[in-house]
Amino acid sequence: MYSKIIVTIIAAASVAVAQRPTDTPICDYYTTALLKNNTAENQYTLLKLLVNTAVIGNYTMPNVGVKVAGILAPGTYNGAEVNLLPYFNGELASSNRGGSSGVSVNFLDGGGAAPLMKSLPADNDQSKQ
Incomplete structure (x- = not known):
């Protein structure tokens, strides 16, 4: 459906x-x-x-x-390769937690795409996803 x-x-x-x-x-x-x-x-x-x-x-x-x-799939914009996934899966220290530098946070720790395909927010209730 x-x-x-x-x-x-x-x-x-x-x-x-x-x-x-x-x-x-x-x-x-x-x-x-x-x-x-x-x-x-x-x-x-x-x-x-x-x-x-x-x-x-x-x-x-x-x-x-x-x-x-x-937005999590690699792509091209104006001829430049773009990949936003590292900003969401913890590969980059890109989250501002109030300190002087960015920190790494895995926002996809609850299973990533798999639970979303089932209309679930995450695979567990402790996820940041």
């Missing part, structure tokens, strides 16, 4: 902006369009699907051929 939702979000995004009534909040509109019932639980589900796709990329099948790599 979720794969159809992600496909629909990606395929219809540009068209739906023009179709959404100006007096309907965006979350209400997309929740009703994609999950039928506009409930708090469905809005939460829609938000998880959207955020998880932005972070880890396409993880549902089928998709409509629109590749969403996700």
Whole structure:
């Protein structure tokens, strides 16, 4: 079911902006369009699907051929190689914890992409993820 939702979000995004009534909040509109019932639980589900796709990329099948790599995948921007993963997995001392230098924090210590693909925040309840 979720794969159809992600496909629909990606395929219809540009068209739906023009179709959404100006007096309907965006979350209400997309929740009703994609999950039928506009409930708090469905809005939460829609938000998880959207955020998880932005972070880890396409993880549902089928998709409509629109590749969403996700911010954790290596990529290229203006001809320069970009890899944000080290900022999230603790490879770099990039977190500001109030000291004079950055510290290493693994924000993906709860399983990384695997729990996100199951709409879970992490594999354990002690995670920073």
